[in-house]
Amino acid sequence: MNICVGVLLLAFILVSEAQLQSSGENVCHRVDQRSHTYLFKTKKMIVKEKRVDCWDISQNFRCLRKLYEPVYEPRTRVVHVPVFYCCAGTRLEGSRCVREIPTNIWTRSPSGCDCYFNGAQDCACCEFGGCQCDRSHPDKCVQCGYGHTCSAEYDDLNSMGLDGWTLTETGCKCDGSPGAGPCPCCQNRGCPCKKGRTTRCSQCGLPEMCFSVLE
Incomplete structure (x- = not known):
């Protein structure tokens, strides 16, 4: 028994x-x-x-x-x-294993936008200046014109800074010259915002982005 x-x-x-x-x-x-x-x-x-x-x-x-x-x-x-x-590269969510999405300054969300390659609404939504990767990385965006950085070996590069254009909110001179200062430090050839979010940078020539960059 x-x-x-x-x-x-x-x-x-x-x-x-x-x-x-x-x-x-x-x-x-x-x-x-x-x-x-x-x-x-x-x-x-x-x-x-x-x-x-x-x-x-x-x-x-x-x-x-x-x-x-x-x-x-x-x-x-x-x-x-x-x-x-x-499995490696995934995490537990409820009773399912979902793919880990690495922090990416060009990706607003890993899904919810139309895929450029097939029209399905299950691809990544991009930040300003970001473009979707191809079907091999549908949940990721990278800086437009730099599609080769979609691969995992560039994840660290695409994770630097606060957003695609801002490295830090302070630490650089306001006129853009080298040296410490109270203005933001830009990356990817961004320009400091003069209005709106003055602690951020935007794509040069598009100052309207200064009023819509994310926290």
Whole structure:
């Protein structure tokens, strides 16, 4: 009986480990070895004496009886347990594994905009000055004209600064000359904003961007 209980508990362990949808996208699995302890019913018996109700008046209707109880011993065995987890480059979201989207100064959101290559509305939305990558990286934008930086080896480059045009909000001279100062430091050939968000930079020649750059 206890062996069956042990098997049921083991089955519960296996099922609980697999709550992450094993057939879902981006789900990887491995097999771990674990020690499982259970009670094994031996052939040994324990003899106990106990008084029970009876019809023997000489024993005051409480007879002494011998009771035989089986002896259980703990046993340990190695079991193989499947473990499901999110593959590299993905993260757990609810019960699904979704792709990790690296921080990218040109990407406003990884989806929600029309794809330029097929018209489907499941591609990245870009910041000002950013353009969608091709179908191999539909969830990413990079600086327009620099499509070769869509590959992962350029992720660090596309993650620098506060946005595509602003490296830091202070630290540069306001006239653009080298040296420390209270004005923003620009990148990717951006220009400091003179109005609007004066702590940010915008694409040179497009000062209207200074009123719409994100925090």
